Amino acid sequence: MKIERLIGIIMLLLQRELVSASEMATMFEVSKRTIFRDIDTLMMANIPIYTIAGTKGGIGIMPTYKVDKKLLTAEDLTAIIASLDGMEQLLSSAETKKTLQKMKNMLDHSSEPPKSSISLDFSNLSMKKELNAKVESLYLAIKKHHLVELSYIDRAGKQTIRRTEPYHLLFRNRSWYLQGYNLERNDFRTFKMSRIVELKTLEETFEARPFVVKPFGGITNTKPMFLMHEVTLMVDKIAREQIVERFDTIEITQQDEDHFLAKVSLPDHEAGYRFLLQLGTHVTIQNRDDFYDNFIEYLKEIQEKYI
DSSP, rough: HHHHHHHHHHHHHHSSOOOOOHHHHHHHHOHHHHHHHHHHHHHHHHHHHHEOOSSEEEEOOTTTTOOOOTTSSSHHHHHHHHHHHHHHHHHHHHHHHHHHHHHHHOOTTTTOOOOOOOOOOOOTTTOOHHHHHHHHHHHHHHHEEEEEEEEEEETSOEEEEEEEEEEEEEEEEEEEEEEEEHHHHHHHEEEEEGGGEEEEEEEEEOOOOOOOOOOOSOOOOOSSSSSSEEEEEEEEHHHHHHHHHHSSSOOEESSSSSEEEEEEEEEEEHHHHHHHHHHHEEEEOOOOOOHHHHHHHHHHHHTTTTT
8 A cells, every 4th residue: 555655665764874766666566656756745745855866876864854663662673573574484475575674674773773582483394385375375365355265175085175265374383274264064164274285266255254263173063073082102302392392281201211101182093193103113102992902903004005
């Protein structure tokens, strides 16, 4: 929007002595002609802007012009920039980039900027370009209220077409999720992005329904999706790290110098067995019960595939 661009120009000029029209045009993704029209608008609003011609010239603002920035301290801005920088790694939208640049421009570069005690780095996430493209497409569909059509594989492996009103993107535990209203089910649903085989943004738009961001897991069902089972595990130091990161509430006690006893709740289902398999030889089930027997049968089925 023009008003946001005008504010962005003022913030930029407050921190830089001179900025060329070409640099501004690139930064705000508009033409040089548009930038010059914006400068005329600001000058008519009595903002003391001046221009200098030549290769070393540019657009500047009189040093006597001040803007009250007491609402946000340098520390506030630094914290916001750290958060936005992490957000840009996950969702590299043009809006995020512009907002991040505006926040950086608001810092006083005449002195040493405060260093944040927190930094976010998502560079090691295995987020493929195809998945990122779907996130970007859904982000735009949400903004413009466009229906989307999802070719989706559910937990049971069934693939269906879901026409959906997209409302919210959620990033949790290294995965993206979409929360939207499914027209076939006439209800709000949460879709895991990695289960979307194909995504189509439709020309058809929708009128937004009242929507509140749902807690992860969506609407509470009367029955859990899988039968949960308390499992006692003997884990080493390598597996302990993954157990602690994976479970919100666990009981874990050290047994000796190298091993810990952990009590966790796992689904008595392939999802639970796969979790144990990824820990390999670093974990051993201690209690001999139905969960143990079912896990052994699952291992036998895997072994038969390679005999």
